[in-house]
Amino acid sequence: MKVLLIYPPFLNKRVSSDDVASVPIGLYHVAAVLRDAGRDAQVANWHSPNLDMIKAVETVESFGPAVVGFSIVNGNRFGALDMAAMLKERNPNLTIVLGGIGATFLWEHFLTHFPQVDYAVVGEGEEAMASLVKCLEIGDTRGIAEIPGVASRVDGAPVLTEQKGYIKDIDALPRPSRFYKFQHLSLSRGCPHNCTFCGSPKFWGRTMRFHSADYFVRQLHTLAKSGEKFFYVSDDTFTLKKDLVITVCKEIIAAGLDISWNAISRVDRVDEDILYWMRKAGCIQISYGVESGCETTRDMLNKNMSTQDILRAFELTAHFGILSRAYFIYGCQGEGPEVLQANLDLMDAIQPLGAVFYILDMFPGTKLYEEYLQKNNLRDDIWLERVEDIMYWETDPALTQELIEETGDALRNHFYRNLPDYVYSLQLENHPDLTLEHGDFFSRLGMTFTAGDYANDSRIPNASGVAEFLFEKALTFAQDPRAYLGLGLLRQKSGQFEKALGILEKALELFPNNEQIRLCLGTNLMNLGAFGQALKHFESMPHLPGAAKYAEQCRACIAGSYR
16 A cells, blocks of 8 residues: 655745754654555655645655645644645545644544544554554454544544553664655654643653664664765754763764764753763754743743753853754743843853744643633634644733834844854863864854855854854864865955965865865866866866866866857
């Protein structure tokens, strides 16, 4: 039986789609269970609001699945519902299944209002989906009503078969990396904390289960062999089990995996040991949910962390050459000038090198949402409206759209304007075993100011000067190829081709196999009119994008025919 699992499009366009662009790792686990049982299960990442629905439907039909499953979070539910309706209209015999956190909390809503939905998988989906597909394959419709965690209709009314609990040994699940390529993966399931804005406590029951280090590193090894070199570790708190994380890091190093990765943690769950091993194993960024500089706001969100914990975590993370990123939430109860100032003060104290600012919103399954329904005597049918979420400020008479917009602008402007000062204040641990990593940290950060997220943001003063500082700082720790390349590009951009030549020639002596340095040197020689020398560099790497074009230009210039 063919099964297609889809991560459907969201309603709203985003300035950055980083927070929604990746398929949830759970969908790959469900697909892997189906593949392991002999089904032809494929995964489609169609999250973009710009998705051409007609072409997507035609793609589904060309694959010819008997079952189409959609992984739902709140913001993409209508992407799934719209596509499901189109598919059902063209093929009424197709079975449509919804799963994920959105289906878990709104299964009754979906089965009540949307006839194109046949079933919903509630909670952890691997066993329930596998059993559902098996019953559908053999035509056992009665058996479906007995599958724990599957919601269906009985006499037209939504009914959920009681869930039997969580999978105890998650290592027993087949590794998705055997069948699929992806960049997001997790070491654990669940979260012991109870933040009021998060659906995890209700979805996972505040329980924790962990993969073994062997399972996790095998996943990384398989994916790295397939060509993936960068990963997002998407656990809510990756560092929750210190000994396990250090074992993972040591096994990554022992396996010789040349990878980089980002992680998420809590400020009260990191220390010197864990940060050292994470950096040695390739971790380059840790995101922390600090949420607010106002303790009253943090208490309202039930964050249970102290300002001292926040300060310590950011200081330690920077010391070990890991980029620290802060999540802030604004638009909360009591928002105003004092809360804003507390946020700005905390930002200056922790000096994050990355920051994300979210407006507090409410989703099904969260404590904030449940309180909102009770207070206003509302039901889940509010989600019949085509919106992704409900902003908290819209429900609080003391808050206005103008205040929220001004607060967001103030937070973002403050971060970007002060980012150079945060960079200049960096103090890394003087550890002889981390010199290469420190060089990598500074050069990698430098590139964000020349070719990355910070390169073209007018709010950042003297971005090129910050980049130059970072590249030069990198070279005080190690002969870092990215630092040489960055300095060469800066000199080229400013028209200092002779200075760029010296930097790039030295870099190529140190790193003769680095094609990006060779390409940059070639273009610099072209700017100096040395087309013959440049041509030799380009001809040595005809497979590299751009090299063939530059080689042709050099030949034309040598022949005197280039225009």
